[in-house]
Structure formats: structure tokens, C-alpha cells
Amino acid sequence: MINNNSPLYLQIKKYLEKEIDAGIYKAHDQLPSEIELAKKFNVSRITSKNAILQLVEDGKVYRIPGKGTFVGEPNVRQSNSQQNKRPIIGLIMPEIADRYCSQILSSIENVVTNSGYSLMIQQSHHYIDVEKQAIQALLNDGAEGLIIFPVDDEVYNEKILRLTLDQFPLVLIDRYLSGIETPAVYSDNVQGAYELTKILLAKNHLKIGLFSAPNFETATVEDRIKGYEKALDESGIPIDRSIWFTELLHENPLERAISFLQDNPDITGIFAMNAYAGEIAYKAAKSLGKQIPEEFLIASFDQEHDLDIYPIYTAKQDSVQIGEKSVELLQTLLQQKAKQTVEQIVLPVNICFKSRWPN
Numbered sequence: 001m002i003n004n005n006s007p008l009y010l011q012i013k014k015y016l017e018k019e020i021d022a023g024i025y026k027a028h029d030q031l032p033s034e035i036e037l038a039k040k041f042n043v044s045r046i047t048s049k050n051a052i053l054q055l056v057e058d059g060k061v062y063r064i065p066g067k068g069t070f071v072g073e074p075n076v077r078q079s080n081s082q083q084n085k086r087p088i089i090g091l092i093m094p095e096i097a098d099r100y101c102s103q104i105l106s107s108i109e110n111v112v113t114n115s116g117y118s119l120m121i122q123q124s125h126h127y128i129d130v131e132k133q134a135i136q137a138l139l140n141d142g143a144e145g146l147i148i149f150p151v152d153d154e155v156y157n158e159k160i161l162r163l164t165l166d167q168f169p170l171v172l173i174d175r176y177l178s179g180i181e182t183p184a185v186y187s188d189n190v191q192g193a194y195e196l197t198k199i200l201l202a203k204n205h206l207k208i209g210l211f212s213a214p215n216f217e218t219a220t221v222e223d224r225i226k227g228y229e230k231a232l233d234e235s236g237i238p239i240d241r242s243i244w245f246t247e248l249l250h251e252n253p254l255e256r257a258i259s260f261l262q263d264n265p266d267i268t269g270i271f272a273m274n275a276y277a278g279e280i281a282y283k284a285a286k287s288l289g290k291q292i293p294e295e296f297l298i299a300s301f302d303q304e305h306d307l308d309i310y311p312i313y314t315a316k317q318d319s320v321q322i323g324e325k326s327v328e329l330l331q332t333l334l335q336q337k338a339k340q341t342v343e344q345i346v347l348p349v350n351i352c353f354k355s356r357w358p359n
Contacts, residue, residue: 007141008043009050016055020071031061031069046096046123053109057086057118086118089330090138090146094126100302100319101149104173107323108147115331126151135159145169145330150177153215169333173326175220176344183333185326185345189220189301192315192349193227196299197271199313199351201235205269205297207243208232211257211281212273214246221273224301228271243267248277257284272300278312279303301349315349322347 019025032040037048052069055061063069089112096102105121112119120141122134128151136159138146148160150172157177163170164182172184200208210228215221229239243264247256257280261267270285272278278300282292290296292311303314325345332343 008047012051013054025071027071027073029071046121050120053119088143089117089119090143091121092134092148094124094151103319104323107320111324111327124151132159145334147171147326149173171326171330173322178219181342183329183343185322187317187349188346189223190227193224194231195351197228197231200269200299207266208269209243209267210271211245211277213248253280254283258287268296270298275302313353316352317349318347
């Protein structure tokens with residue numbers, strides 16, 4: 001079936017339409033899931049999701065959260081097919097397998113579905129060049145506005161800059177790009193890192209290492225470092241970059257982290273940049289026999305789903321609000337007739353920890 005030059009999601013959509021029209025799937029029958037369609041046609045889940053979303057927008061099928069996608073009534077399908085196509089909002093995510101990304105995606109999808117727009121999705125797979133191609137693909141498909149979750153190491157993207165200069169409706173999520181005044185929705189990373197580091201200091205952990213990938217120019221990482229350093233500075237503790245572990249992306253990061261802690265036995269606290277960094281820090285400390293949290297304490301972003309496995313303090317980002325606010329902000333931009341204003345929405349984080357821990 002996947003054998004011509006039209007987009008893959010459209011080919012899958014047309015296949016399902018033929019199945020419905022032929023009566024193979026009748027009114028209220030459940031269609032195969034996104035995962036089943038992806039396996040059947042050897043495509044990504046994003047491709048099968050786009051096919052389903054287009055059928056939903058056409059009114060031919062409907063979705064029940066947590067249950068699946070079902071065929072609509074024939075008269076409803078015919079009525080909806082005669083209506084004008086909904087304007088398209090394009091969404092670019094680095095991936096959808098990650099829990100944080102999937103929650104943002106689900107939030108955006110829910111809002112867009114009820115807002116009179118159609119959603120099309122692309123994945124960048126954490127590569128800037130792929131992100132640029134995804135932007136162009138969505139523009140070619142007629143997207144009237146874009147929501148972009150920039151890739152991890154991104155500090156500059158000429159396509160985003162060009163769209164911004166052209167005042168194309170565009171919202172960044174999770175972070176902003178320094179030097180490019182673009183509407184964005186992201187968490188208060190400075191305050192979150194500050195609060196986490198203050199917790200470590202309040203529990204008398206005065207030698208606090210930092211675990212991070214070496215992408216210090218990324219806005220998210222920059223802001224978290226600012227919060228970490230602000231807390232240390234207020235406590236009169238000098239910034240010591242010799243106790244920053246930045247080899248998370250090397251081979252055997254756990255073994256390297258163990259060696260790092262062995263070389264720095266006076267470290268009793270770790271500020272970890274993200275959930276992966278927190279996991280490596282925890283495993284390294286446990287392998288050295290350190291008692292967590294009694295003698296060694298870790299604070300991290302985005303670890304809230306694994307606190308039973310990795311008992312550490314964590315800053316939880318509100319993924320649902322990030323998704324909802326990004327759609328609301330983009331809708332405002334789409335409705336503006338005059339010069340667009342640059343609004344950035346900064347959302348607070350929530351500090352989570354185990355209640356049985358010592359105060």
C-alpha cells in the first residue's frame with residue numbers, strides 16, 4: 001500500500017477510508033491503534049497518528065480517551081466531509097516515547113481537537129537538521145501556525161529566526177532560544193534549580209556537585225545553572241566547576257560517575273540537570289555504599305515518576321499546562337491582525353519528595 005509519492009500518513013488515511021467505505025469497519029467499530037497501524041505499514045507512530053488525526057478532523061471517526069478510535073455514523077461522516085477543512089497547526093517534538101514529551105503531546109492534542117483546528121505532528125529525533133526539514137514539511141502541508149519543542153543542543157535555528165522575522169505564528173515550548181525573540185511557554189528553570197539547591201544546603205550538604213550533559217549553551221541548562229549558582233552564592237559557597245560531572249553522553253557513564261565520586265569523596269549532595277542525570281548520580285552513589293538520603297542527597301528535575309526507585313528531591317514541570325498554554329498562545333497569534341507581540345509564559349515548577357524522608 002505504501003508505494004507512491006504522496007505523504008505516508010495520507011496513504012494510510014486513504015487505506016482506512018476505503019476500509020470504512022467498503023463496510024469492513026462499520027459505524028462504532030474500533031479501528032486499529034496507532035501502534036498497530038505503525039507496525040502494519042512499517043512507519044513511525046507519528047505517521048499513523050497523523051493519519052488518525054486527519055480522519056478525526058474529517059469527522060469520519062471519533063476518539064474516546066483511553067479506549068481508542070471508532071468509526072462515526074454515516075450521516076455524520078457525510079455532513080462533516082462536506083464542511084471546509086480545518087486550519088492546520090503543526091507540532092514538532094523531539095520524540096513521543098519520552099513520558100514528558102508524550103504528556104505535552106496529549107495536552108496539545110486535546111486542546112487543538114476542541115478548538116476548530118487540525119493537528120499535524122512531526123518528530124525531530126533530537127537532530128537540528130531533521131527539525132528544519134520538519135518545519136518545511138509542515139509549511140508545505142499548509143500549517144498556519146507552529147508549536148516547536150527545540151532539540152536539546154539547539155541554540156540557533158535560521159528557519160525559526162526567518163519565521164520569527166516574517167511574523168509567522170510560532171510558539172516554542174520547554175525552552176526559548178537566546179537572542180531570538182519568539183513567543184514561548186516553558187518552566188521557571190532558574191527558580192526550580194534554586195529551590196532544589198537550597199534544599200540540599202538546608203540539610204547541611206555544602207559540597208554539592210552538578211551532573212549534566214555538556215550542553216551549557218542551551219537556554220534550559222543555562223537557566224538551571226543560574227539557579228544552582230544563585231543558591232550557592234547566597235550561602236557564601238564559591239562556584240567550583242571541578243565538581244561538575246559532564247560525561248553523561250560518553251560511553252559507560254555510570255562507571256565514569258562512580259570514578260568521579262571516588263575522586264571527590266567530600267561531595268555529599270548532587271544537583272542533577274534532568275531525570276537521566278539524577279538516575280546516574282543515584283546509581284553511582286548507591287554502588288559506593290552511600291546511604292541515600294541519610295548521608296548523601298540528590299536533587300533533580302523531572303524525576304517525579306520514579307521516586308519509588310530513585311528517592312531524590314525533584315522539580316516537576318507541569319506538562320499539561322505547557323501544552324495548553326502553548327495552544328492558547330498560538331491561537332492568540334493566529335487571531336492577531338496587527339503586528340504580533342512577543343509573549344513568553346513562564347510556569348512554576350512543583351518540588352516533590354518522599355514524605356517519610358527526614359525533615
